Amino acid sequence: MxxxxxxxxxxxxxxxxxxxxxxxxxxxxxxxxxxxxxxxxxxxxxxxxxxxxxxxxxxxxxxxxxxxxxxxxxxxxxxxxxxxxxxxxxxEATSAARAMGFNKVAVSKFYQLLGYIYDKFELTPDKIYNCDETGISVVSKTKSKILAIKGRKQMGSLSSAERGQTITVEICFNAAGIYMPPLMIFPRQRMKPELLDRAPPGTIAVCNPRGWITSEIFLTWFKNFIKFSGATPTNHILLLLDGHVSHTQNLESD
Structure with a gap:
């Protein structure tokens, strides 16, 4: 006014x-x-x-x-x-944070917490799981020797991708040696059934343009983990994993 x-x-x-x-x-x-x-x-x-x-x-x-x-x-x-x-x-940068976190105080604190969880829930080896991601390149790093003309300085061989593509695989197993079927993340937009030819039974496959794990993909895997491990409010299962954002920054899995 x-x-x-x-x-x-x-x-x-x-x-x-x-x-x-x-x-x-x-x-x-x-x-x-x-x-x-x-x-x-x-x-x-x-x-x-x-x-x-x-x-x-x-x-x-x-x-x-x-x-x-x-x-x-x-x-x-x-x-x-x-x-x-x-x-x-x-x-801080991830590498720096990890380097600083790997000290006697932090490691002792981790094992104190781990021991407390073991004792509180009386966990047996079949109830203790560990999971992590690994990358598998579709281009082999080492090649078998081939026959070539004497004196040739440079030789090549056909590869599925010149620079190579990496498939992320989520691996999980328990202390009793039982492995959960893996989850494979292919660097593509759409899934093709033939990508799972000769894969271990029960393998889960998803797609991501970069082939990386995300919070949504981890949640898909985590729901399958609950079914596989038989975890319930009364049947306690311990899952050990790193602090990657896809693991820890997901409201539904928290």
């Missing part, structure tokens, strides 16, 4: 309404502490992505960035201000 030739803009009085309730933010704080205690601490970027996922999943009205699918820096600053007992540090 105008008063005496000046333009005034009405602004809401009082503090700005937060996206999450105090109880919900306390649950986020508890989750951050839980993950840090288990050596899977979240970075600031991962926390902002988690906030966006929570807001969308719970139908919260928000002004988060829908293109980047993460909360803004302002929300992060406000959250940290409301939870001053948290100390979220600047994220």
């Amino acid at each position: 105008k008063k005496g030739g000046e333009v005034t803009i009405g602004l809401p009085l009082g503090p700005k309404k937060t996206i999450f309730t105090p109880k919900e933010e306390d649950e986020i704080e508890a989750y951050l502490k839980y993950m840090e205690e288990r050596l899977f601490g979240l970075t600031t970027i991962e926390l902002r992505r988690l906030a966006y996922q929570l807001a969308v999943k719970n139908g919260k009205a928000h002004n988060f960035n829908t293109d980047k699918k993460m909360a803004g820096v302002d929300w992060l600053k406000g959250f940290l201000k409301r939870h001053q007992n948290l100390s979220i540090r600047k994220p």
Whole structure:
């Protein structure tokens, strides 16, 4: 409205309404502490992505960035201000973080936690699983010798791909030596049945343009793992895995 030739803009009085309730933010704080205690601490970027996922999943009205699918820096600053007992540090490169994490204190903490879980749930070898991804190249690195004309400096042989393509495989087995059928991620858009010719029985195949594992693909594998291992709220199964984002930043699998 105008008063005496000046333009005034009405602004809401009082503090700005937060996206999450105090109880919900306390649950986020508890989750951050839980993950840090288990050596899977979240970075600031991962926390902002988690906030966006929570807001969308719970139908919260928000002004988060829908293109980047993460909360803004302002929300992060406000959250940290409301939870001053948290100390979220600047994220480091994966290789540096792993190198710094491999020390006597961190390793001792890991084995203390592992021993506690073993004793609490009285786990036997058939209930202790380990999983990880490995990459398989479709182009062999070593080739058999071939016959060629004497004096020729350079020789070549046909290959399925000049630079090579990598197929990611999710491998899992328990301490009793029982292997779960693998999951194979092919670097392509659409699946072809013949890609699984001579694959181990029960092999699961999915496609990803880059051939990498994602949170969605890991969730597909994880649901099959629950069926394979027979895990239930009363039949406790321990799954050991690294802190890759596809493993730890998935609301449904958490």
